[in-house]
Structure formats: structure tokens, C-alpha cells
Amino acid sequence: MSSRRSSRSRQSSGSSRISDDQISDLVTRLQHLIPELRRRRSDKVSASTVLQETCNYIRNLHREVDDLSDRLSELLATTDDNSAEAAIIRSLLNY
């Protein structure tokens, strides 16, 4: 049994499935996913900053979905079927 003790006492939990290592890995992964923090990759960013920026990022994405839904609603109502099909094909091929 590893006797690695962190400053916070680790609870012996059979039900805990994710280790501390994996958690810091997750924090790093989240950091890489968020554009704000990707630039600061070299600096050490605290976990709570990562969580904070994550919340902001998710809110931004929700807002973008709202905006795009708005625009899609307008566009889909006004384009006729032919140009809609052409546009859809174009967007599928557009990577």
C-alpha cells in the first residue's frame, strides 16, 4: 500500500473511483480545453481558477448556442428549399 500522504488527510474510501492523480490530470485537461487558459499553459494555474474559467466558458458556449439558434431560425424561415439543400451540402463538406 503506498504511504504517500498529502497534506489533506486522505479518506480510505472503497467507493472512491478517481485518484488524486487523475483529478490533477482532469484539471490539466480542462485547462487545455479552455481558450482563455490555453495561453497560460506555461504558468501554473490554480484548480479554482480552472473551475472558474470553465464556468465562464460554458456560459459563453450556451450563449453562442442561443445566438446561433436565433440566426438559424431566421435563415431557415426565409430560404427556399433549394438553396437550403445546397447550403446544407456545402456546410457538410466544409471542414
Added chain:
Amino acid sequence: MASADKPINTDVPEKDVFTLHFLQSLSNLRRQNTFNSPEKTNDRVKKIKKAAYVSMARAAGGTNRLWSRALLRRAAKENSKVVRFPRRKKRVTCLRRRRSNRRDPVEEEEAERLRNLVPGGGGMETSKLMEETAHYIKCLSMQVKVMQCLVDGLAPK
């Protein structure tokens, strides 16, 4: 060293999976004549937004993720459809040990805010929440890309 660390997978499907699901949802809406009727614009927008989230949840793996299950369950409740989920072998640990006591209070406060943003987050333990968040963020940004491409394609030149 922890003995059996379950590898955490946050891979998401390719963009065309999301596109396909979203276009299917949109064509369903079209069949219901959503776009031609002189309906109130708000209703139309709400339907499109809902189609976006539901198709994203389906594309991302449907019932295999806690957040997508929660999203689909919420959507089905709005339609008051009966949703059947296949029986999972493992019991979903949303009731046991909701919070991890070893996280410090500042992180827990932020995690609480995150719980309100991620679907189904309320029942998740903090570490699980972060895994789900990573997946959710990837899927959300994929969905945004799909919708942006569609808007670009439809916009008059």
C-alpha cells in the same frame, strides 16, 4: 500507487456525427412545418435550440454519459414522453457520497457553480463532475461549430 485506475476517456465523436444528428432534428422540425408556418419567432427559436441540445446529447453517446442522460431525460419530460433507459449493471453513484470531503472549500464553491451549469451535475461527486464537464465542453464546442457552419452555408452571399 492506486491499483486499478480506471482510465478516464473524454473523447468525443467526429464533427460529422454531430452534424448528422442535428440535420436529422432539423428535418424533423421541417416536417412538422415549423419553418413555414407564421408561428411566433420565439417558439421557432426555442424548438431549434432544443433540437440542438438533444441532437448533441444523442451524438455524444446518448445514455452513456451522465450529462447526456440528464439532458435527454429533461427534454423527454418536457414532451412528457416515457423514456426507457437500458438497465445499467453498475448502480449510478449519484446518491452516495455526493461531495468529496477532501477538496478544499474554495474549489467546492466553484464546483457548485459548475454543477448548476452541467446537466445532471447536481448528483455528481466532484471528480466525476470534472470528467463530465470536460466531455460536455468538447461536445458543446463541436455543436457550436456545426451550427456556425450551417449558418455560414445558409447566409446569403
